[in-house]
Amino acid sequence: MSELHAARRERLRERCSAAGLDAAVVTRPANIRWLTGRSPDTAEGAALLLTRELALLAATPTAREAPNWPGSGGAQGSAEAPADPDGLREVEVPLGADPAVVAAERAAASGVGVLGVEEHALTVSRHREAGRFLSPGRLADLDRAVERLRVVKDDEELACQRIAAEIADQALGELLESILVGRTERHLAMELERRMVDHGADTPAFPVRVGTGDHSGVAGHLPGDRRVEEGDFLTVSLGACYRGYRTAATRTFVIGGPPEDWQKELHALVFSAQRAARESLVPGRPCQDVDLAGRQVLRDAGRDGGVLRPAGYGVGLEIAEDPRLGPGDMSRLVACVPVTVGQGVHLPGRGGVRIEDTLVVRPDEEGGPELLTITTKELLAL
């Protein structure tokens, strides 16, 4: 694995050179993980300094206790460990010190002229502190270089996401076999989280969402004390995190007897909207097409009222990363990019339907989009 990370760091070095940067300090946890395999729990936990010769990971004592911090033989205190076989050195910063500042100081000491930092991930205060060691104007913006490198996934990353999706599918499948009536949204959510961990997830990819009755079909509804009742719609949004990689899926079911007509119609509408969105996942098309295709189906049915969120996002080490698939997103879809694609309609006071998948963009000649979240999207009556 560490050879892979070294190769990624090399790609970032090339980007930096091309952009006129002598070195970079990376602070965003997901970016650090992608470049080193190690992940601090917080944004202030670690910073990676990458010069032409050096890869130095500065981290707090707490960050180095995190579960995603493989035993590294790193030094305690501020001593510096020898580099690993692929050239990564690790240093523990003193209590209370900011790893970004330590990394910038080290860059200055190494004679770095222009240092790229993540202006979208560094607060103004930390940026000011980091800049103290360099002449004015010598801090530049990395301009989301690591995020852009991370968009297209390699086979190993996709393999992790396939497993993450399977774990969530298993957990959901088991839950659906149990008695649901009378249980609260919160309880169902916690059971799903536990089952995913039982099946090998590091953690849930995000807090599981469960909405029943009037709460069904609401994107992002956090579970509360409402109990599942006969005749309810039940919407579940879940995903697992496996070796850092995430997926998301949303499904809507009916509780008890056969669905009523309005429920069947609403489900069929959302199903076709989400299918239209999925079918627009074609390399070379603008990202916004995915959103517009789904939205058009809802609009034609007079149901586009409250859809304020984009149809989806890229998904990988983070649950909503580049690209965004929303109105106005004109960048082009690219193969080997996993994205979420969701559509939903909520009728205030009655409930609604939401359906969401994680798929990998693939060209037609490879069979089109690869569905990772394979659990059925049928309107099951539970």
Added chain:
Amino acid sequence: MSELHAARRERLRERCSAAGLDAAVVTRPANIRWLTGRSPDTAEGAALLLTRELALLAATPTAREAPNWPGSGGAQGSAEAPADPDGLREVEVPLGADPAVVAAERAAASGVGVLGVEEHALTVSRHREAGRFLSPGRLADLDRAVERLRVVKDDEELACQRIAAEIADQALGELLESILVGRTERHLAMELERRMVDHGADTPAFPVRVGTGDHSGVAGHLPGDRRVEEGDFLTVSLGACYRGYRTAATRTFVIGGPPEDWQKELHALVFSAQRAARESLVPGRPCQDVDLAGRQVLRDAGRDGGVLRPAGYGVGLEIAEDPRLGPGDMSRLVACVPVTVGQGVHLPGRGGVRIEDTLVVRPDEEGGPELLTITTKELLAL
């Protein structure tokens, strides 16, 4: 409740005036919650603009679906809702817009001269965007004004923290009555999280930590697949979040028969170190005294090797807020400030003991520090 928030906003206005600021934009979620009762899930979810006349909460559609967003009658789309009885107006920002930028634009339109922003909570990119609407140099730093106002808690806040502590105590008490041998750290942690929610917690205050055997006594050890065995130390760190307010407690037990001598000695040592730290919680004394008192006990016993973290932090809407109780923290302890106080020793390869409480600083004439986390600190054999 909203009267209370209006009074808090008034105090912030006074601070701003005194600091020469015409208005403030607050973006840190815990600060927004303290000032409005509403809390977005992410740092980019909302921004509160406070001018002399206006309190305007700009929020994304997603933030306004968060569970801590009480039904506000706020406007959908970018229309603006009428102010609530205490003068708070709410506006939903368009999809993809940054509430901080919307708030800054509104400040500029209101003729604000100098605008205070939270430089410790705003990235360089967002700060730059927000500054586009103001003449150069018209953005100033709020300098953690809200954090400083939040340090001393009122009775309602302390009441929430008492309940949070009770919830965690109950969950821990129940767990200790069950069979522990053979179960994994991860399972125990999830059970504790579930039990806290069952007892009324909004969420856990932080991911529950469970360490057994060699992992016991390690601060911040995240639970893994190790199973509890006879003779192990078992360290559990937990806390509940109740109406946004948090506490933390850490306890260490022995599994199976009576503890061995080394276990009894280690526990007694950590217990006295933590007691010494607790007893230093006296209004007017420097914060660092708490840490130094505990550390001295460990040092006298030759066990101060790896203690790199401070003894504690303030705790309230966040689990580690101001003040910090570590070496070099010279600010003075103040009454009605809840803090965590922890001490621990870990012997590599054998395990260790960690004990931590949440207490409210109180003067001697009120009986000294008020212990919120009342679960026994005895070395129970389970």
